[in-house]
Amino acid sequence: MAESPYFPDGMPVPLPDQLTADFWEGCAARELRIQRCASCGTHRHVPAPICRACQSFEYTWDVSNGTGRIFSYIVVHHSVHPATDAIVPYNVSVIELDDCGGVLVTSNVVDCSNDDLYVGMPVRVVWEQVDDSLSLYRFTRAGG
Ligand SMILES: [Zn+2]
Numbered sequence: 330m331a332e333s334p335y336f337p338d339g340m341p342v343p344l345p346d347q348l349t350a351d352f353w354e355g356c357a358a359r360e361l362r363i364q365r366c367a368s369c370g371t372h373r374h375v376p377a378p379i380c381r382a383c384q385s386f387e388y389t390w391d392v393s394n395g396t397g398r399i400f401s402y403i404v405v406h407h408s409v410h411p412a413t414d415a416i417v418p419y420n421v422s423v424i425e426l427d428d429c430g431g432v433l434v435t436s437n438v439v440d441c442s443n444d445d446l447y448v449g450m451p452v453r454v455v456w457e458q459v460d461d462s463l464s465l466y467r468f469t470r471a472g473g
Contacts, residue, residue: 334457335419335437335467339412342459348376351390356464359456361393363429372430393429395454396471400425400433404443418443424452424468439467 334340345353352375355362365372368385379386402422408414422438425431438446439455452468459465 334459335439335465337412337415340410341412342463342465348378352376353463355390355392356456356466357462359464361395361426361434361454361466362390363393363426363432364388365391365429372432374429374432374434391429393426393454395426395466396428397424397426397434397452397468399423399438399446399448399450399452401448402438402446404446420446422446422452422468434466436465437467438469440469445470 343349343353352362352364363372363374364376365388366380366383366385367387367389369380369383371380371382372391373381380388400423402420404418404420405413406418408417413419420438420443422436424434424436426434438452451471453471454466455469457465457467
């Protein structure tokens with residue numbers, strides 16, 4: 330588990346809506362839930378109302394094991410929100426999950442210097458408890 334918040338107080342947090350409520354409820358339970366089409370089995374993230382492969386509106390949720398690799402990342406040097414003034418530079422990383430069809434999820438890699446990040450770096454999910462009803466998924470370097 331991430332020991333401390335990646336972003337300081339004042340950073341806006343996600344606001345679940347009808348499409349994303351199940352995803353965020355999963356996060357609260359420390360489950361990285363990924364939508365899967367109930368018709369053709371294609372995974373998708375972010376949650377969407379329709380399958381891009383077969384146009385079905387039916388879906389279920391799979392729970393990822395939370396391991397993956399850095400697909401891409403950027404290091405943000407210019408603060409775009411007052412809450413990030415004190416922590417730039419920080420990374421925004423796109424993670425390709427090992428399961429769930431290799432969907433891409435966007436997050437941050439924590440407990441790792443930005444200089445040590447590289448495309449292909451193995452990572453695993455860690456959870457940051459924001460409050461009683463919200464946990465955020467971050468990633469940290471995995472062995473190997
Ligand atoms: Zn489908």
